[in-house]
Amino acid sequence: MPDLGKYAGEVLSAYGISLALIAVLLIVTLRAGRRARAALKHIEREGSPDA
Incomplete structure (x- = not known):
């Protein structure tokens, strides 16, 4: 898994959503x-009822 830094939670939640x-x-x-x-x-x- 790539290092997502301090935004890991936001990135993973965006993927999940x-x-x-x-x-x-x-x-x-x-x-x-x-x-x-x-x-x-x-x-x-x-x-069909219209036919």
Whole structure:
């Protein structure tokens, strides 16, 4: 690990926050994709009410 000097706490917390935000965005994106796929399957199976 590189020597971060007196800012080690700030740098490591910034890395931690960044990784946490990336993880949250990944989870939200995967859930939205799953929901969209389910809606598309439903539309394909039932047909669009507008059609």
